[in-house]
Amino acid sequence: MFFDVAVIGAGMAGLSCAQRLRQAGYSVAVVEKSRGAGGRVATRRVQGTRADHGARYLESQGDAVQRLIEVLVDRHILKLWTDTVWEFRQGEMFSSPNSCYIAPAGMNAVGKYLAQDLDIWFGRRVQAISTTDNQMWHLSLEVTDDNLEIPQELIAKAVVVAIPAPQALMFLNSEIGLQSDFLDKLRSVEYDPCITVMAGYSATKQQDLSNLNPQWQAVTFRDDADLAWVGLDSSKRLESQQPVFVVHSSASFADRHLESADLPTVGQELLDRTSEYLIPWLKQPEWLQVHRWRYAFCRNPLPVSCLAAEGTLPLVCAGDLCGEGQIEGALRSGLAAANWVNSQLQNLPLDSSLNW
Incomplete structure (x- = not known):
């Protein structure tokens, strides 16, 4: 399965990023380990x-x-x-x-609203990321539910990682070309x-x-x-x-x-x-x-709107680990990540308004 962008995490940052890119015309897949959208904006029956x-x-x-x-x-x-x-x-x-x-x-109705019209792969956890011979990202996915109809891997030109830093560090490492400064910043987030x-x-x-x-x-x-x-x-x-x-x-x-x-x-x-x-x-x-x-x-968000990796294929981290923290920071970080990804791909016209 090939997409322009793979977004890891269907929380506020991942959804706002995916929506801005989808509305611009990019093909976007959102990978989410749980069964619903919204992340910590959550409701239980x-x-x-x-x-x-x-x-x-x-x-x-x-x-x-x-x-x-x-x-x-x-x-x-x-x-x-x-x-x-x-x-x-x-x-x-x-x-x-x-x-x-x-x-x-x-x-969770908030997440459901922001998830409208997005291609979200629920029940999938990213196990590993690697690069392909033709300079794409390859994501290997672990099944966390019983839905076997969705493939267990995907390929994308760019990746947005919109999950907490400790979870991201489970598959982000120097072996895929990420620089030590980038990884150190992620490790510093508590x-x-x-x-x-x-x-x-x-x-x-x-x-x-x-x-x-x-x-x-x-x-x-x-x-x-x-x-x-x-x-x-x-x-x-x-x-x-x-x-x-x-x-x-x-x-x-x-x-x-x-x-x-x-x-x-x-x-x-x-x-x-x-x-x-x-x-x-x-x-x-x-x-x-x-x-x-x-x-x-x-506890200590990074003083950036999103954290972009340098010296590798397009990859950026977003979420409440950046900027102001909280939901405001997560939404703005997702939008900033979308802007950065767009600058690395086709530079399509993006809706700069906050018209959800």
């Missing part, structure tokens, strides 16, 4: 409902995210969740104005992990929650040793029949428990901690699920 276990909501971080919010609100994919954010510190709640937008169908708990409660607790009538939809814990954020996820859903909460751990808590073989116990520990601060019955869920994010937040 659980116990007859949905829970956003990745990105909590979209908020204006810059022009790229703001324009995306406007487009998705206009298309009834996003809606305003709350215009106030709360922070718990020193035993008290403090509020500040901030508009937070969510997708009632789940935050990430903070996060453990996320999704917990559901008895439908009878819905009335109790109504009686409590908490002012908050979500609470941030800036300096807590264990907690980073707690959200009433079921308040995002139109059809919710029971309270569902999502809890994000602190980086230090995740570091301590990242390799635990007993994730339910780890999740229960976070719920116990949450119940001490917010609502006592939060430590008694009907069900809970736990997800590990090894590369939740880039």
